[in-house]
């Protein structure tokens with residue numbers, strides 16, 4: 264999504280995890296089959312978006328937008344509190360634990376889970392010719408379930424339609440208008456075209472690259488609340504690592520050319536991606552997670568498993584809980 268999710272450059276492909284590839288009918292159909300189910304969950308967005316939804320895809324029962332019934336916006340965690348959380352248990356100041364320390368109320372904390380790409384503009388294509396959008400949707404749904412199980416009732420999937428760039432504006436507007444307290448964009452990674460190799464999958468010419476693997480976490484230094492964005496990014500990356508996952512190291516390497524990004528934390532794998540629209544134009548802490556590579560043939564199989572979705576969802580939920588309440592980091596579930 265270099266050109267599509269970031270501003271200022273024209274690039275027909277996508278960016279982090281959104282590389283220009285031809286799409287397959289199978290992938291598109293899979294996405295379309297999944298979409299109606301999710302649109303009902305995302306019905307609360309219908310009054311946020313000015314554009315009229317595609318009537319052919321919307322189930323009839325999508326009626327009252329849930330936004331009207333949402334509670335008043337919960338206060339964002341104070342940066343000082345969040346900063347303590349990001350430092351981890353060892354560095355926690357006991358003063359942060361005194362009664363009255365600012366913490367969020369999970370039942371009112373609005374988390375927007377942004378499903379990367381759209382059914383029309385599906386992002387990357389996996390080694391086995393499945394659209395990234397399909398992976399993003401499945402994982403985001405599992406994360407949503409997990410967060411709601413943990414009491415974060417105001418967690419919402421953000422599903423957008425249409426072409427890539429207009430959909431980015433919609434994403435940002437939806438999150439800002441809510442307003443969300445935390446924005447997390449879910450993606451799966453690929454590689455630039457120059458790294459692609461040919462193979463045949465189920466009798467069809469396909470592309471792969473087994474060279475890189477792993478998750479990565481991105482923030483924009485242009486986000487108005489960069490410090491808090493970074494705090495959450497650090498928590499998320501640490502939790503991914505704690506789940507036994509490894510981060511993708513290639514983005515800091517010169518071999519990536521224009522896709523190179525500054526590595527902000529070489530221990531956990533937090534990168535900056537300053538011009539990414541959904542990270543810089545959102546007026547709340549915003550983080551993008553590349554959950555793993557789907558162009559890597561082994562990792563694609565793992566990313567396709569419910570087990571891996573559970574692992575990642577648990578990591579996200581743990582990070583959100585720590586972000587919301589620093590005491591959780593040292594005391595466990597309260």
Ligand SMILES: [Zn+2]
Pocket residue numbers: 264277278279280281379380386387395450451
């Ligand atoms: Zn993507």
